[in-house]
Amino acid sequence: MTTQHAQYLSADLPSGRVAHFHWVWLRDSCLCDECRNVHAKQKYFDSATIPTDITASTVRRTAEQVEIVWPDGHRSSYPTRWLAEREEHRSARPPEPRDRIPWTSPDVVADNRFGSRDILVDDSALVTALQRLFGHGIVVISGQPGVDSNTLCDRLAGFVDRSYFGEYFDLETKPDDKTDSISFSTRPLPMHTDIPYYTTPPDYQFLYGLDVNAAATAATGGRTRFADGLAAAQRLRDDDPDAFGVLTTTPVTYRAEYPAAEKIYQNETTIIRTDPTGEITGLINNPTKMYFDKVPFESTMPLYQAYSRFKGLLGDEVSYFHSWHPGDMIVFDNRRIFHGREEFSASTITRTLRGGYFSEIELAARMRFVAERIS
Known part of the structure; x- marks a missing residue:
């Protein structure tokens, strides 16, 4: 009728x-x-x-x-x-990328594990993985024989975003005088988000176990640590509103110099970004490229104190440690998930990771298309 x-x-x-x-x-x-x-x-x-x-x-x-x-x-x-x-x-509005669920413990990552071959051949697994990525900010794709990084990238998004480092970068050890980033070293890396010196940093990042010795990594270091910055920022907002206010209103400078490319990148932004309603929209922080040079004198100590308090909240309760196996790929929200690295010895461990970036637009577009195909 x-x-x-x-x-x-x-x-x-x-x-x-x-x-x-x-x-x-x-x-x-x-x-x-x-x-x-x-x-x-x-x-x-x-x-x-x-x-x-x-x-x-x-x-x-x-x-x-x-x-x-x-x-x-x-x-x-x-x-x-x-x-x-x-x-x-x-x-019934379908899940969208901004529907984020803060971690309550690192156990959340256990529900976000998928086999690389499942991602390639099973549309339902792909849609679920992307929904979990948008919700929890991270998915772990376990390596399986015959599945390389290019194949996974094509399946997840179709193509990757270019950065200063090109489409990909391979994290392998380089001498200090032959590198343009301390990421290419055996030193520990503090918890950070990538490329903060871009006005709009990459949305999502991936790391792939290109050439790794799993046994040596587990025994001698080189694990990668991931922590939910969103959960930490929300806790800071609840426990210390003044510190949260400092990190949402005081800009810091991110600067990266690349003489070989004849470029100096620079961006000034707050460590925690919010929208007009106060919702946390993103986190930008890389200690290796962060400077407080332009912070007014009266704002300097409150900024250091608030920043220290925030980073102290990135504890084990919101952290996941990954020991690498060949072919593993971890995809994570670069505006939310902090990552860092344990120190390792180049003489006793093989550890080369391939990294790159995805646009949220491309990941979400793939999710919608495949979801409609199986509906």
Whole structure:
């Protein structure tokens, strides 16, 4: 049954629900070949060209579809199942990348483990992995024979984002006088987020076990530590609002000099970013490239104290330590998850990781496409 109203159509759905669709929305959503390219799923016209007071001339309902004739004679047909799906989309919003769930313990990572071959061949596993990535900020993809980093990157996002280091960078040991980053050393790395000297740092990062000796890593160091900065920032906001306020309002300077490329990168930003409502939108912090040179005298001590308090909250209760195996890939939110490295000995351990970055837009686009394919 359908009922015509001045601005909308009411239709009974197979589920028993009564759905309402505005006339202008129905005309905008016409499925015919004249109105849209069905293959590309793109419209040939601008919604602004439809009169907002449009109504149907006639409506005919069958068991399978609703047929409408418009005042200009154009005919539109909407399958009942299609209308029901549109109603479901409006009433049940699918998970989106910003629906973040803070860690309550490192055990959360155990639920975010997937085999690399499962990611490649199982659409449901891929969608679940991406949903967990957006929710908890991290997924661990265990290496399996025959699955390399390029294949995984293609499956997850299609392509990676370029940075100063190119599409990829391989974290292998280099002499101090032959490197442009202390990441290419055996020294420990403090907990950090990557590329803070970009105005918009990369959204997501991956690390891949390109050439690692798993037994040696477990015995002699070189584990990578990951911690949920969002959970730490929320705790700081609850326990010490003044310190939280300092880190959301006092800019610091991030600076990286790369003489070989003839570039000096610089960005000034707060360590904790918030939106106008106070919601935490991102964390930017890399101690190796951070300077307080432009901080006013009266703000210096409060900043050091607040920063120390915040980093102290990145404890074991929100940390996961990963011992690398060949082919492992860990993908994590670079605006949220801090990572660091234990010191290791280059003479006793093989440890080369490949790293790179993904755009949230590309990861989310892949998730939506595959989710629709299996729905």
